[in-house]
Structures are given as structure tokens and as C-alpha cells.
Amino acid sequence: MSESPQPDPDRANLHHVTAADDIADGERIIVEVSGREIAVFHSNGEYYALSNYCTHQGGPACEGLLGGTLDVDDDDELVWACEDEIVACPWHGWEFDITDGTHTASDEYRLPTYDVHVRDGDVYVEL
């Protein structure tokens, strides 16, 4: 994500999504850009864009519940982590980290991600 205009990306690659205020923190919207369904999340003050097509079996991955997950700390004790950064595909419960598209359990599956730019109160994704 980039909030500053420099270096200026090629304007043709930027696609307007919505006004930044339209996506409250912890929310998302799903838009179609150049034939692709893309989810734009607003989470913990940052914006993230991911493909809404699950790499598992094609489910609408980004329409699932957004939350955190259990992890272990250095002492192997259970801790809550990644609040509002884990989306669970509604088809099979596969969980993805919206900050980089990675599947929580495997490097073999990953949702494609797109750069997000916020300019003058508007949100753009770069394709």
C-alpha cells in the first residue's frame, strides 16, 4: 500500500475503487476490475487488495469471515495473532493472510495480491 503519490505509477494501471471513507476499518468491498473480482480490505489502518478467487477450488475466498488466528509464542503458549488479517474462505474454511495473500498452513496456495493506492481520499488498485 502506498499513501504518497511518488513515484507516480502509470496512471493507466490505476483503477478507481471507491472513496476511502466507504470502507470502514475491518470492512471490505469487492469490485470487478478488468474482469477480475478483487476484494479491497481496510484492516488496522492499512488497505489490501486480493483476488476473490480461492486457489483451492475457486470459492469466493474474500467473502468469508475476517478475524485473527491462534499462534504460539516463543514459549509455545497459545496466543491470539493477526487480528483482522485472516480471511476464511466460506467454501472450505481455508484461511489466508490478507496482508500478503499467503495460506496460513501451506506455501503452495496463495491469493494473488494487488498494490493499493490512496489518493486524495480515493482508493485505487494497481493492475
Added chain:
Amino acid sequence: MGSTTEQRIRSIDDLDVIVDTDFHLTERQEDIFPYLESPFDELLNSQQGDDYGYLGRVYPAHGMVYSVTIGKADSETVRTKEDIQKGRDLVEWDKAIITPTQNLYLGAVHHDDLAAALATAYNNWLLDKVVDPDDGLYGAAIVAPQKPQKAAEEVERRADEDGIAAVMIPSGSVDPLLGHESYYPLYDACERAGLPIKMHNAAGTMMTRFPSTWQAMDRALPVHATSHNMMHQTNLADMLTRGVPERFPDLTFVIQESGLGWYPYFMRRFDHDYMGAKWDAPMLDKRPSEYLKDQFYVTSQPVEGLDDPQYLNETIRHFEGEDSLMFSSDYPHFDFDNTGELLKILRSEFTSDEIQNIYGKTAERVYAFD
């Protein structure tokens, strides 16, 4: 040990080494009672008493109407070195990990401290009467899962004994399951000692772990056909979820006497579920099946499907058995496998080196023979 890659393996005579990873004693409690230590020596060995014909048995009897136990079929007794030699002549192993029979029920003994004392007594007897590393006779030190801390101490006591090549948990009646943190001192002791843990159930121990299921299957056949693999799947699922192989990365487990087909099924089944439930097993850094391939081994007997070579070869390939399957005879138990039976099938699929692995080379790497 030169390369055997070029040599075609036609029979067991062509094998460099045969290691039987599950060769049973049929010990009686009277064999090991004299080896009890205080206070159970005094408690159990002072007076004869009248046990009404059965109450003197401290190991719970399952009461299953089973062909061997009711005298419908004959099975060898293995309580002395002479008995062992008789079985060795049949199975033709070079080395064996000698395992118990009655003490497969140790985890069901209804007195935790006595169970720990019986483990110690069995190991005393084993070292005194059975083990002989110069002759290839190695033992698995047994531990009582009822007392994990004492089990850890038992491992430490036996770790430097010549001829103790593994530790055995009678895993069929463990409570809690083997992923529980109460066992971590035991795992830590085994890992430090470099001793793999053999997990071995007995069909009858299911009576304590799946009591209502046991009651419902009121014959020996359904119990024996299902309980071994069912209990192993239950323990493995618990151990993986709680991260036991991640917590003890240098510890090796050996899964015994449960057949093969369920194992590649379980790998894939558990991986499949894990993909949607990573939050429930946050200790893991790899797929569950990768931990199984890296730290778990399987012994062969009883191989199902000897009349279906394609099934058996494919099944073994499905869990990379060329690196993780180890021959075992299970002698003298009634479903033991003759040494050459599996080999006849493996020849059509596996290379000579892979067959050598399955019959002995992998076991030589896994067990603490030195």
C-alpha cells in the same frame, strides 16, 4: 556394507541384514514378579494368598473369546532364550527388537505406581534373562504411561544399557492421549537418549479407551480388525495437533502392528483437514504428513493384501515406505508374517536398495544398536 544396487534380490538369502522390529516374548507376570523392587516386591511377593483363580493377575483380562486364548489354535510360547532361538530359526533375523505381550496391557493396570514398578521389573528381567546384543538380541525398555515422570526416569536408568535399542509405550490404553504435555518429560528423556519410541497397542486394550465401542463389538474379530489402526490414528492425530514432533524434532516414533493401508489414508486425511484448520494446530510448521515422513516409521506385520500385490506395492509407495517401512514378524503371535512373504511382492516394484532398507537397513538407522 558395500553397494548392493546391482544385486537382484530373489530371496531373503540375498539380504544383507534382516532386522525384526517386533519379535514378541509371551512373558507371564510370574516371570517378572521376582524382579519387582520395593515396596511392590514386599507387597506382592511375600504371601501366596488365594486369588480365586484369577484375581492374582494384576493385568486386566479383556475376556475376549480369542482362538489362541481359548485353546482353539496353538501359538508358540517365548519366555526363554531357547524359545527365542526357535523363533529366530523360523524368521531368520540377524537382529531383533524383542517386545512383550502381557505388558502391552501395562497401560491398563489399575494401579499407577504398580504399573511403573512392573515396567521396571520387566526391564530388569529383560536385561537379566533375554537381551544379548552380541547375539543380536535387543530389547525395548517398556514404560508405564500412567506415570510419565517415572517413565522418564526409567528411560534415563536404561539409556546406557547395552542391548536397549528403543523404548516402548503400551499405547492402546493411554489416558490422556499421547499428545498431552504430561508425556513431554518422557519424550525429552527418549530424545536425549537417542532412543526411538515404539507405539504398540493390543486389541484388548481398547476396552479402556473406547469402552462403549468395545462393549458393542462383542467378538474378538471386529475388535482385532479395527482397534489397532483406530487407536494409532487417535494418538497420531493428538500428537500432531499438539505439536509433539515439532517440540521434539530429534525424537523418532515407530508405529506397530496395525497394517498399512490406513497410514497413507491418514496422512492425506489429516493434511486435508489441517488445510482448513491451521489455527487449531499452530505449533506445526509443515504439513502433518511431512512430520510423519520425517520422524515416524511403520512396521510391516500384519500386512493386509498379500494376495493383491498391486495394492500392497502402491500402498507402500503412497507413504514412501521405501524409507519408513520396517520388517517385523510379530512372532509368535497368531497373525505373524513369514519373512519371505512380503519380499515376494516387493521384488516386482522396489529396487534392491529399497528392499534392503525395508528388511533391515532402515531399522539399523532407527534403533540404538550401538
